[in-house]
Amino acid sequence: MSIPAVGGLYTVAVRKAMLRLLPVLCLAYFMSYVDRTNIALAKTHLRADVDISAAAFGLGAGLFFLTYALFEVPSNLVMYRIGPRRWIARIALSWGAVTSLMLFIQDDVTFYIGRIALGAAEAGLYPAMMFMVTQWFGQKDRATAIGFIYLAPTLGLLLGGPLGGALMELDDLGGLHGWQWMFLIEGLITMVIGLAVLAYLPEVPADATWLTADEAAALSEQAGRGSGPDPGHALRGNMGQAFGRPFILLIGIIYFLNQVTMNGVTFNVPSIIESLDVSGSFLIGLLSGVTGIGGTIGVLVMPLVFRRVPRESLTIGVLAAAPALVAAVFLTVSSPSVRIALIGVMSAFTFATLPIFWSVAMARMSGIVAAAGLAFINTVGLTGGFVGPYLFGLAESDSGDPTSGFPIVIATSLVGGALAVALRWALRKEDRKTARTTAVEPDLEVLP
Template sequence: MPIPADGGPYAVATRKAMLRLLPLLCLAYFMSYVDRTNIALAKTHLQADVGISVAAFGLGAGLFFLTYALFEVPSNLIMYRVGPRRWIARIALSWGAVTALMMFISNDITFYIGRMALGAAEAGLYPAMMFMMTQWFAQKDRATAVGFIYLAPTLGLLLGGPLGGALMELDSLGGFHGWQWMFLIEGLITMAIGLVVLAFLPEVPADARWLSAQEAAALSEQANEGAAEAHRGHSLKGNMGQAFGRPFILLIGVIYFLNQVTMNGVTFNVPSIIESLDVSGSFLVGLLSGVTGIGGTVGVLVMPALFRRVPRESLTIGVLAAVPAAIAAVFLAVPSPAVRIVLIGLMSAIIFGTLPIFWSVAMARMSGIVAAAGLAFINTVGLTGGFVGPYLFGLAESDSGDPSSGFFIVIIASLLGGALAVPLHRALRHADRSTAADAPPRILERDPEVQP
């Protein structure tokens, strides 16, 4: 992911923003993934200490995404009024407080309430960061900026497991269980990051002390270029129809939903799967669980680069959607623990590596308010997959007694996603043809798949 080299006020300012703005956003996003996924490390301990069944755990893990999706749009509307700096800080402070309070989980009901409160508190974080991208970067640099931000969740999975596992080793200290210490300490860290965001995150380029007036003006000008044209000539009703009614948006949303069913189903159950492979010790389990983060990081870095070389949109999405089914089938057939762990990492690389391609395909055909509404719609559909995945995995394990039985869910969801690539191909061609008369020829040249 190249950072623009020096060569003018905008290039210099963009380089500074990527080096100084994005790390702060990534830090907040990193802790959001640590706080939402490290519940997986406490799964067996919650069962032993509190009596939470595997089915109840799956439901509670998924409830996070239900309230997250429910409150995401209202949260983003408030963010637009108060500004992203204060709102991102508020989100971090509130979800950090909820995480810390989850140390008092005592039964199924308090577990459900904690997970739902966490989802509501964290809602709006990702779209708020995406809103900042539109204020700081030109369209040509937004994909690179978003790619850097996507490193946060993969690193969260990579480093969050060992961090949580180490905190779990504090078991019995002060009369608290290890999972209680994990929730408390991670929650306090997140609240501290919220205060850092409030103190140091510049809201717009003009607020950044590390930019000259000329650099800040260049960033704002390039970021806002074309915004007026994007809104011109469309009624609110027409914009909403463009955002929600076009077939390719609906299809991308459904494929993304299936991707999230697989991603979150696997992520929230990796520690228990690894424990079932005769691995013992909270730190070692947490360390090996980081294989999802290793695979995800590799996928986010490698898959977009491969896509630029072979930019066949629907074919790429279809293949990447279906490959996890083959990996899951091999996983179920091979008894070797080492091979199974490697396969989990490979699956994570495919699942995470698909995400930048989803957004690239969608953003290429949307702008202005249509993009804001359409991308939010796709993200909301995907978040519901985050609810369904852990719940289905929990039901599968409850019925079979084997945490790995959820990989049958992976096979079904992945094959469905791959099959939807065929109608997606037709929908993308239709969308491009319908706008060809109004689009400059140079825009169409960027899309090799849909040349006449």
């Protein structure tokens, strides 16, 4: 793992934090992605075993994101009060239990209930991790730290498919279907990880036994300098700062469009691959990992490029629009191998966007505003996780073809790219406002 140098004691502390803190966060986030997307592998089996149609599957897949989004801000406000360590552990234990209980799915209604409960249980996980990044890393290192955290979902897509496919080969063992074993075992693994988070995740740099006092102080100092002015500990009076600034709303909308594409495709990759005359749960799961390969490349490469060419709105705009071109090529070719490769390329672009705009947002938030604002962005964005699978499900129900949702990708990606122009204006306006505030209050040092 290559850690960018910042200089002096802080450089050593950053290296330690990335090697000791991020793996714990990644492990929890890895299982969250496995547990929320494992139904993609079970799609055709749920149809055969409990008569869940493509439209019902798309609705159920998306319902997760509605309750996830609904409870994001309240969850992160609680996290701010009691600390991220205990809250992330609670979240992992809750969603792990719900995942295991999904083995009792019997029809559309119980499928919907399971997905709704899973979204509510997992709500707040990602913004809590992003809040921890603001407490541990200076602005210059945040895109890199977030990129490493995003290795978790990309590895979840890469390894979760083969893992789930292997568990589904347990079909008929003990009288359970393969998908029931998958839900049960993956949920239990998540609960063990929740206990590990409680035991090993430090709350703030000062709590880390593997840091010296000077190293912890260096991390805390740089993290405080790398965010917007501290508004204090009360959300009242800071609602506009957390929810109403134009750049926050625009980032949330671009994230929404990104998630329409990402989740619409991700939840249908196994069925798309199966439609290419591929058979066998393990092989389908293995090939579905192409999304993880593409995503891993995106989150590793793009933060490095961004450090050298820090053009915020231009980078976000190009990455947001690129999936439209990939989807258009996908619809014009018929080769199964080329189509699978193009899905990986699309995932590289959709994932590569994420570390950049979270870093852009973090540079302009701190304290309670960061806790609420980051959760708000996630709330707006993740509603796209409902819309994407639902629209893909409706399109497949009409045509019978799991690739029929790709025109949706083209439309949403083009709109996302166009909104980057407005984002450029909003960021400039925000930075001018911050500069005026800093001039009035010189003790508040803000790094761009």
